[in-house]
Amino acid sequence: MPYAFSLSDVAFLRSAEGERALAECEALPLAGKTRIADVAALRQRFGDRSAAILETVLLRRKAVSKLDSAGRWLFTADALQQASASAVARHRASRLAGRIVHDVTCSVGADLSELAKVASCLGSDVDEVRLAMARHNCPGVPLARADALRPVSRDTVIVADPARRDSAGRRTWRARDFVPPLDELADTYAGRDLVVKYAPGFDFSLAPWAKEVELVSLDGQVRESCLWSAGLATATRRATVLRDGTQWTITDQEPDDIGAAAPGEWIVDPDGAVVRAGLVKHYGARHGLWQLDERIAYLTGDRPPRGVRAFRVLDHGPYSEKALRALLREHEVGRLEILIRGLDLDPDALRRRMKLRGSREATVVLTRIGRAPTAFLCRAERLTD
Known part of the structure; x- marks a missing residue:
């Protein structure tokens, strides 16, 4: 259970004494082999205040990747x-x-x-x-x-x-x-x-x-x-x-006049915010892309947006496990990223069944075009020019 801070705890942590205690605690690893000894030392040094001090330091460390000023802030775990x-x-x-x-x-x-x-x-x-x-x-x-x-x-x-x-x-x-x-x-x-x-x-x-x-x-x-x-x-x-x-940013005020057509040289998987906002067609229109299928969020085209991780199509065809296994063996793929939309497949289970043994890395995009399950063997790239 997360520690329940009191007003008294907050007043202490904001005081000069509290700041010194936090700095002292921050200097401890609080992990690995020394964790138990570190916590015991804190309890001996600060008594009833040790739990609030320890929780604050751990929360600050957790917050570093989220908040700019995490090193000086006070939090509760839920907050x-x-x-x-x-x-x-x-x-x-x-x-x-x-x-x-x-x-x-x-x-x-x-x-x-x-x-x-x-x-x-x-x-x-x-x-x-x-x-x-x-x-x-x-x-x-x-x-x-x-x-x-x-x-x-x-x-x-x-x-x-x-x-x-x-x-x-x-x-x-x-x-x-x-x-x-x-x-x-x-x-x-x-x-x-x-x-x-x-x-x-x-x-x-x-x-x-x-x-x-x-x-x-x-x-x-x-x-x-x-x-x-x-x-x-x-x-x-x-x-x-x-x-x-x-x-x-992109909004529904932009054009969305794209259709579905045959695959281009690249497949683009739009950012999740674009997909959840229902703006896949608007994004495609902005970048000269089209859809593989009007009901599927993958886009395709002859050049992806600059700076976006996209997938250069190396080969594609009807999907079956047998055909995909043969394709991966032919291309000597040993490390495989699997992207799926429109098909009920477990990527981790499928990857295990492929029994990969090659030395190359690839991405396979599995989707549905019309009613036909389709596999695209791709190489992930990010164009910067």
Whole structure:
């Protein structure tokens, strides 16, 4: 079970004594053969405070890949898990630059810290421990203890990130079980500019008030969705891709006039944010690509987008395990990446059945064209010119 911080813990951790204790703990490996001895030394040195110190240092280490300022922040385990990555929060904040923004579920301040760089903002939360941590993490930002469903600000853009776990701590996808519930949140701020962060798998039809749905991916992983009310929406569907410090976006306002045709020299698997936002055709039209099948998200063409990992087609034909095994043997493939869409196959089980023995590396794309299962033997490349 994660450690339950108290207000007393937060006050200690923010003090000069607490900072010294955290620095002392941070110097310990806290892993491998010395872990037990390290923890015992902490308990002897700091007594009842040792659990809060240890948990904070471990959470900071875990947060390094997610948050820019992880080395000085205070967290609870649940707050860190739900917090937006800094790059994602920074992108969302950029759409609200120059506005007056109220984060009504500010938690420990992951979104608030990015908003404060580009907008006038304030934060509130019902959890007094997380709010105390936010005061440490976001110095100078006005904070108040308040229920998100009881408005305490006027004429502000409302930003909310409802908790997606039920009373037993289990992840839930039912909007009525979110805290606060989505429909109550929308009713409370009806007529105001509203931004709500949700998990990527959310059923957007449950939020009729949202006029734009944005899917955001970071370094190849779809991280979250964001719902934008009428006054903030600039499209109906949007995909934003953040990778290696760069960013691009595509919306349903762009052309989508592509069809399906015979395979080109390359296969392109669009970023997950593009697929989940339903913008595969728009992405294809932007880059001169077409579909293999109108119901499948793979694209094909004679040149892939620059910088995108794509798959140069070496051979292709009807799929069967026997034919694929022979093809892999012919090309001396020993290391195989398997991508599947439109077919009910387990890639790991299939890879074992191929009994690979060659020295070359390849990717096989398995999909359906019409009703015909089809295999493409490919080489993964990334064009940079």
